[in-house]
Amino acid sequence: MRQARSGGRARRRVGAIFAIPLVLFLLGLTGLVGALLVDGPADVAFSLAAACGLVTFAVVRRPGRR
């Protein structure tokens, strides 16, 4: 991945910035719509997919650098 450097910190490209958010968006959307269209045990799987953003928020924390 090509990265520019400025002031000692790597500048990330738009694709890299949005890669994880895009996956979370698609997974979350699939969960929200899938739970509407499917009944039964799959409902639980879609509900968990809808919760992927929440899980990420709870689990992923990176300390900032000075």
Add this chain to the structure above:
Amino acid sequence: MRTGTIRAWGWIHKWTSLVCTLFLLMLCLTGLPLIFHDEIDGALNPASWQPANPGAEHLTLDEILDTALDNRPGETPIFMSFDIDRPVVNVTSGPSADAPGSAMHFASYDLTSGDLVPPADAGESVMEFLLQLHTDMFLGLPGMLFLGAMGFLFVLSVVSGVVLYAPFMRKLDFGTIRTNQSTRLKWLDYHNFLGIVAVAWLLVVGLTGVINTLEEPIIDTWKAQELADLVAQNEGGETIVPRASLDAAVDEAIRAAPGMELQFVAFPGSDFSTSSHYAVFLHGRSPVTEHVIAPVLIHAATGEVAGLREMPWYAKALSLSRPLHFGDYGGLLLKLVWAVLDILTIFLLVSGVYLWLARGKRRMRVERQPLAVESGPA
């Protein structure tokens, strides 16, 4: 992204957010108990009712309708609906078929005896209050449209927030929370992180909320465009008094729409029918189609079947928007997810206001730092 472009998106994000924040806060607070409407109803109204004659042949819908109207002399039937898990028919009546909701009377009848079923309405007034506040702030259509406009601003705020996420994160890894610097930066990072991981839910709930506020115009358009020929048959505009058998109408409707199930009947003159037809609403049996309803229209005087009228795309969108907005279409797990996201949206709103209020301090401290994109979103 150029500095001018970032400033423009920042301006959009700031003002769309600030204008709608107070109303969004109200919508989040009132929406939270509405997610668990069924559970709250069940807890406050334990199922103790039993039919008078279990196993007996059910009364006809015409007999139930006659009983209901005998109990409410001078009133007109508006809707009839059916409980799923018990032999109960619900009849909504009012001084006229187009009476406002506040003037309607709702009563439930035992299909095995015709007796009134005691209302299971403990806590109902509180939930009704919350729903009305959430839907139109007690202002009717103007209130709904106003909240729709606030919802549109909210969607714009989310979209602009996503656009601004890129310049904010140029030098930060996904999920970075700078807890060792200023309080404002910490809140900014939480605001950005929470906003970006919840985008799908925020957009779905925001957009479906906007669609729901257009319910009245959508139904009016459906009637004006798709049912225009049927409305024209009774150009006098007078609501006709039903004479054809309701049971026969329901039977005809079910025959006209094989594979569909009865949901409710709208009587002539009501919001969901014409002034001369029974509209017998049916829904699909599969998970995909159960939220999409279609009416079979039957002339209320002659019993003549006008046929199944597929709802147009915009009415189907409305049907799907309701469950997608309130999150009550899945199991308890999905409702819990909905509730947590609702609470985190409150945090998103409050943190946005904090970032706006704290902008003065930030300007003094970090304005001249090279990381110019750290200017707050609100």
